[in-house]
Amino acid sequence: MVYRIGSAQGFYGDDVTKALPMIEGGHVDVVCFEALSELTLAILQKDKLADPSRGYTFDLRIIAHQILPKAFERKIPLISNGGGLNPQAGAEMIRETAAKLGLKGLKIAAISGDDVLARLPALQAVGETLAHIETGEKASEAANQNFVTANVYLGAAPIVEALRNGADMILTGRVADPCLYLAPLIRHYGWAWDDWDKLASGIVVGHLLECTGQVVGGNSLAALDLVDARDLPHLGYPIAHVEADGSFIVSKTPNTLGVINSNTVKEQLLYEIHDPANYITPDVVVDFTTLRLQDMEENQVRVTGVTGKPRPDKLKLNMGRLEGFSRELIFTVGYPEAWRKVEQMKAVIAETWQGLPINRVEFSYLGVNSLFGGMSAVPEDPLEIVLRVIFTANDKDTLKTAVRRMMGNGLSGPAGMSVSGTTVGAEPSTIVGLFPTLVSQECVTPQIEYFEV
Amino acid sequence: MKRLYDLAFGRSGDKGNIANISVIARSPEAYQEIKGKLTAERVKAYFGELVKGDVVRYELDNIEALNFVLHGALDGGGTRSTRIDPLGKSLAGALLYMPWE
Numbered sequence: 001m002v003y004r005i006g007s008a009q010g011f012y013g014d015d016v017t018k019a020l021p022m023i024e025g026g027h028v029d030v031v032c033f034e035a036l037s038e039l040t041l042a043i044l045q046k047d048k049l050a051d052p053s054r055g056y057t058f059d060l061r062i063i064a065h066q067i068l069p070k071a072f073e074r075k076i077p078l079i080s081n082g083g084g085l086n087p088q089a090g091a092e093m094i095r096e097t098a099a100k101l102g103l104k105g106l107k108i109a110a111i112s113g114d115d116v117l118a119r120l121p122a123l124q125a126v127g128e129t130l131a132h133i134e135t136g137e138k139a140s141e142a143a144n145q146n147f148v149t150a151n152v153y154l155g156a157a158p159i160v161e162a163l164r165n166g167a168d169m170i171l172t173g174r175v176a177d178p179c180l181y182l183a184p185l186i187r188h189y190g191w192a193w194d195d196w197d198k199l200a201s202g203i204v205v206g207h208l209l210e211c212t213g214q215v216v217g218g219n220s221l222a223a224l225d226l227v228d229a230r231d232l233p234h235l236g237y238p239i240a241h242v243e244a245d246g247s248f249i250v251s252k253t254p255n256t257l258g259v260i261n262s263n264t265v266k267e268q269l270l271y272e273i274h275d276p277a278n279y280i281t282p283d284v285v286v287d288f289t290t291l292r293l294q295d296m297e298e299n300q301v302r303v304t305g306v307t308g309k310p311r312p313d314k315l316k317l318n319m320g321r322l323e324g325f326s327r328e329l330i331f332t333v334g335y336p337e338a339w340r341k342v343e344q345m346k347a348v349i350a351e352t353w354q355g356l357p358i359n360r361v362e363f364s365y366l367g368v369n370s371l372f373g374g375m376s377a378v379p380e381d382p383l384e385i386v387l388r389v390i391f392t393a394n395d396k397d398t399l400k401t402a403v404r405r406m407m408g409n410g411l412s413g414p415a416g417m418s419v420s421g422t423t424v425g426a427e428p429s430t431i432v433g434l435f436p437t438l439v440s441q442e443c444v445t446p447q448i449e450y451f452e453v
Numbered sequence: 454m455k456r457l458y459d460l461a462f463g464r465s466g467d468k469g470n471i472a473n474i475s476v477i478a479r480s481p482e483a484y485q486e487i488k489g490k491l492t493a494e495r496v497k498a499y500f501g502e503l504v505k506g507d508v509v510r511y512e513l514d515n516i517e518a519l520n521f522v523l524h525g526a527l528d529g530g531g532t533r534s535t536r537i538d539p540l541g542k543s544l545a546g547a548l549l550y551m552p553w554e
Binding site: 433 | 463464467468473475499501502509511513514515518520522524525529530531533537538542543547
């Protein structure tokens with residue numbers, strides 16, 4: 001018998017109700033929800049600072065109200081890393097919801113231990129250098145120490161334990177995306193923690209499923225001619241049928257829209273990876289260069305031959321650092337002399353911002369060179385130009401002053417200029433810079449708490 | 454004009470300030486041609502000032518695809534970048550736009 005894993009979330013805000021047809025149709029044995037991008041935790045930190053009982057993703061409310069009752073009825077566990085910075089509070093919210101819905105006997109596991117923000121000095125004291133992966137800069141020597149999040153990428157082990165203890169809903173903080181999907185396979189098949197090829201296969205299952213729509217026709221050039229534009233919001237989300245030896249077929253919820261073939265699988269296989277022979281996860285280092293893909297029946301691709309190597313000694317630790325604020329303004333100018341009007345605008349900015357502590361100012365022309373800068377050809381005498389100005393400062397007030405000073409010249413500026421959309425009234429955005437580093441496995445101890453109805 | 458897109462498709466994404474672009478061949482012949490000609494140096498030169506660091510190429514003969522890892526390609530990445538596409542989602546398209554013979 002194969003084991004069937006469904007995936008119903010690929011980011012905070014994804015349409016998690018895509019889990020319903022999987023569960024109600026009897027197509028899955030477990031459903032996983034991957035909610036955390038590199039920057040999501042910084043967003044959740046803002047929520048948590050405003051209210052200590054928050055810090056988890058709000059999609060959990062939809063999961064608790066609409067999906068959990070159906071899954072619990074059929075004994076299908078749900079696994080989510082949407083606990084974010086506060087899995088215990090998320091679990092408590094789910095417990096309260098489940099109690100109101102009468103889900104007697106429901107058991108929720110909250111997995112934490114990934115958040116080491118308060119432990120950074122202690123980690124450094126025991127010799128963890130916390131050097132930036134790309135630049136080598138040590139965190140302790142960084143000029144800006146304003147770290148607002150510090151979360152280690154945990155592996156599958158605590159989820160496996162929670163499943164063994166009968167949890168119906170597992171809520172975690174920062175667990176590495178594909179490990180959410182590996183965990184139920186380890187639990188189901190009893191794979192050994194050093195059976196590298198099987199663990200690696202489970203990671204590939206997770207990697208292919210964790211971006212939901214991206215393997216069934218979304219964000220896809222391979223599927224451009226195969227999916228009707230109106231079908232895109234209705235794509236059926238992916239499901240993997242995994243064998244005991246780790247080989248699997250990746251497909252999607254039956255009788256749903258979308259397409260999955262070896263080309264859409266290749267696109268997702270290489271999505272956000274570096275060395276394909278050494279894809280590093282907390283549980284295993286995966287080699288993508290030995291696997292084989294085979295198109296089976298319609299919307300079914302078989303994956304075999306994945307190999308793995310021993311897990312790394314270090315875990316990835318991603319820290320978010322507050323680095324100031326940014327503000328964006330958009331102006332449109334037209335013929336005649338559009339480029340001279342752009343120069344006038346730039347001069348007004350330079351004059352009115354004199355003396356302000358602005359860190360960066362960047363100009364680009366939307367629809368012309370905003371994506372690829374100097375790679376794009378710029379028209380000589382265009383009918384219209386959309387000027388985007390983005391600028392940064394250490395504090396919000398500087399940005400607000402800058403906008404006010406410039407707008408004060410509205411009637412003294414370029415001829416026939418239009419100011420677009422939210423340009424005038426928008427609030428500055430927070431800049432959170434990432435500081436990726438490594439920490440020793442033994443410094444990190446996952447914890448599990450159970451909440452029962 | 455013939456472009457790389459005629460021989461391949463692909464997708465791009467981010468990890469911090471590093472972007473990667475997959476280039477997936479449309480046929481075995483196209484793979485041999487791309488593998489022979491689309492070197493890391495050529496990709497680095499093509500992107501110019503957009504990519505500040507090294508470009509590393511990885512080959513996947515098993516699925517007839519290349520993976521390019523572009524260091525320092527995202528102006529700091531995430532919300533630190535002032536680019537309109539700080540996550541590099543559009544970079545694959547820029548590479549596929551490359552004129553081909």
